[in-house]
Amino acid sequence: MKVIQNNKCIFFDCDDTLVMWDNKYKQYCEVTDKWNTKLFTCYEMTYDLVPHETQIKYLKDSKTKNKNTIIVWSAGGWEWAQEVVRTLGLEEYVDAVMAKPVSYVDDLHCSEWMGVLHYKEFKK
Numbered sequence: 001m002k003v004i005q006n007n008k009c010i011f012f013d014c015d016d017t018l019v020m021w022d023n024k025y026k027q028y029c030e031v032t033d034k035w036n037t038k039l040f041t042c043y044e045m046t047y048d049l050v051p052h053e054t055q056i057k058y059l060k061d062s063k064t065k066n067k068n069t070i071i072v073w074s075a076g077g078w079e080w081a082q083e084v085v086r087t088l089g090l091e092e093y094v095d096a097v098m099a100k101p102v103s104y105v106d107d108l109h110c111s112e113w114m115g116v117l118h119y120k121e122f123k124k
Helices: 053-064 078-088
Strands: 009-013 029-033 045-051 069-074 096-099
Touching (some): 009 053, 069 078
Parallel strands (some): 009 069, 069 096
Antiparallel strands (some): 029 045
């Protein structure tokens, strides 16, 4: 069993949080989906995605200044999350990647224990 020995964990989503799918902007990064988790097909695809610099800075600061454990997840699966982290050069800041949970089992609704959603709007 893997134990995360930190009580301060922050989870970051990939799509439209760390990278934006709106590719009308000039500065973008190429993220390769070797597993094609987005389209569930059998060939490799490369996407031009926009790094969400505000969220990326928040992730880095959360790790370096606040000593949080950083976990990046995605509904596209752990492989996609790992590729986004690698492409953005965030390996030294991210402690783990995983698929986004499909459900959770608890006696409380997540709004009772999770706190506030921290989302920084994308600046155009």
